[in-house]
Each structure stands twice: as C-alpha cells, then as structure tokens.
Amino acid sequence: MNMGRILLVDDDKVNSSLIVNKLQMAGNSVVHAPEGETALAEFSEQFDFIILDIMIPRIDGVTLLSHLKKGINKNTPVFIYTNLISDEKKQECLTLGAADYILKVDVTPQQLTDRILAKLPTTSTAESRNQSENLPYGPI
Amino acid sequence: MADITINSHDVLGKLSIIKNYLAVVLEIEGASLSPKQRNYLNSAMVANESLITYIKQQSGNATSEDVAAAPTPAKLR
Numbered sequence: 001m002n003m004g005r006i007l008l009v010d011d012d013k014v015n016s017s018l019i020v021n022k023l024q025m026a027g028n029s030v031v032h033a034p035e036g037e038t039a040l041a042e043f044s045e046q047f048d049f050i051i052l053d054i055m056i057p058r059i060d061g062v063t064l065l066s067h068l069k070k071g072i073n074k075n076t077p078v079f080i081y082t083n084l085i086s087d088e089k090k091q092e093c094l095t096l097g098a099a100d101y102i103l104k105v106d107v108t109p110q111q112l113t114d115r116i117l118a119k120l121p122t123t124s125t126a127e128s129r130n131q132s133e134n135l136p137y138g139p140i
Numbered sequence: 141m142a143d144i145t146i147n148s149h150d151v152l153g154k155l156s157i158i159k160n161y162l163a164v165v166l167e168i169e170g171a172s173l174s175p176k177q178r179n180y181l182n183s184a185m186v187a188n189e190s191l192i193t194y195i196k197q198q199s200g201n202a203t204s205e206d207v208a209a210a211p212t213p214a215k216l217r
Contacts, residue, residue, distance in 0.1 A: 083152035110163065
C-alpha cells in the first residue's frame with residue numbers, strides 16, 4: 001500500500017475522476033483542484049506527488065509550477081499532464097523542475113498511475129503522520 | 141473538400157477521454173465481456189489511437205513510433 005498524498009490539478013472533471021479513482025485504488029489519498037486559485041491554496045500543504053495540467057482556468061500550470069518550486073513542495077515530484085503539444089512549453093516546464101511532461105493521449109489512467117507509483121518517495125507524508133501519531137510512550 | 145482548422149489541444153482532450161474510458165472498461169470488465177464485445181471495444185480503441193496519431197501528425201508532432209504503431213483505416217474494415 002502506497003499511502004501517498006497526491007494533488008491533481010486539472011479542469012477536466014471527466015478525465016480527472018478516472019485518474020483520482022485509479023490513484024485511490026492504489027492506496028493514495030488524492031486532492032483534486034479543478035483550477036489554478038484552488039491549487040495555489042492547496043500548495044500550503046505538503047504533497048508526495050503533484051500532477052499538473054497546463055491549460056487551466058484562473059492561473060495556468062506553468063505559473064503554478066514556478067510557485068511550487070519556491071514553497072514547501074519544492075522537492076515534490078511534479079508531472080505535467082496535458083494535451084498541449086509544444087516543445088517550447090515542454091522545455092520550459094522541465095527547466096522549471098518538472099519531473100516529466102506527459103501528453104494525456106499517450107497514457108491510460110493505469111499507465112499514469114504506474115508511472116507515479118514508481119516515483120513516489122518510500123516514506124510518504126501520510127506514513128510519516130501515522131508513525132508520529134503511533135509513537136510508543138511510557139515511563140521516562 | 142473544405143479544409144478544417146482545428147485546435148489540437150481541444151480535440152486531443154476529447155480523444156483522451158474516449159481512450160481512457162475504453163481502457164478502463166476493458167481493464168475492469170474485460171474478463172466478463174464476450175470475445176465479440178471485446179473485439180468491438182478494441183476496434184474502437186484502435187480507431188481512436190489512429191485519430192490521435194493523425195491529429196499529432198497534423199500538428200507536426202507525431203513520432204515515427206506513433207506513425208508505425210497507428211493502424212490504417214483499411215485494417216479496420
């Protein structure tokens with residue numbers, strides 16, 4: 001069981017429901033932000049992995065990526081997950097620190113999930129929280 | 141025949157939804173489908189992949205692997 005905490009930023013609710021379902025079935029907790037301002041508010045929380053679309057309302061994915069790389073999630077792996085075919089945009093995202101630039105049409109939900117699970121850190125934020133809540137205690 | 145200008149991002153968005161739902165149905169229900177039903181869904185998947193490759197080609201971004209892997213319409217008849 002992976003128990004990663006994953007943020008999905010994507011305005012496509014139809015596609016997102018499939019991705020969220022797959023990731024949850026793999027044992028992860030998933031937060032879905034359908035637009036940029038909601039996503040920005042979520043960045044104050046620590047995530048183990050972030051999936052970021054580019055063409056989203058309010059604040060675009062590239063701007064969000066540059067915000068991410070300055071905050072508490074600066075070391076969190078980020079996949080750009082988009083249907084925008086642009087070598088220029090891809091290079092910009094990779095330069096900003098994205099781990100990969102994946103076209104949605106190139107992967108099924110299961111394939112995307114497999115790629116994410118392969119990159120999840122071995123100790124997730126969820127597992128760390130569980131461990132700290134279950135510390136044994138007793139007489140000093 | 142009239143030329144059509146398309147926004148590849150928007151079209152690919154719809155095609156990826158079709159791809160994903162076909163993939164999920166085949167994964168979840170695959171074992172309980174009859175061979176004929178599986179064949180129908182696989183044919184839909186193949187046609188969808190072919191259209192994806194076409195759109196990528198039109199936007200100048202299909203790789204040689206995309207082109208080689210994409211089935212021709214003749215194979216679907």
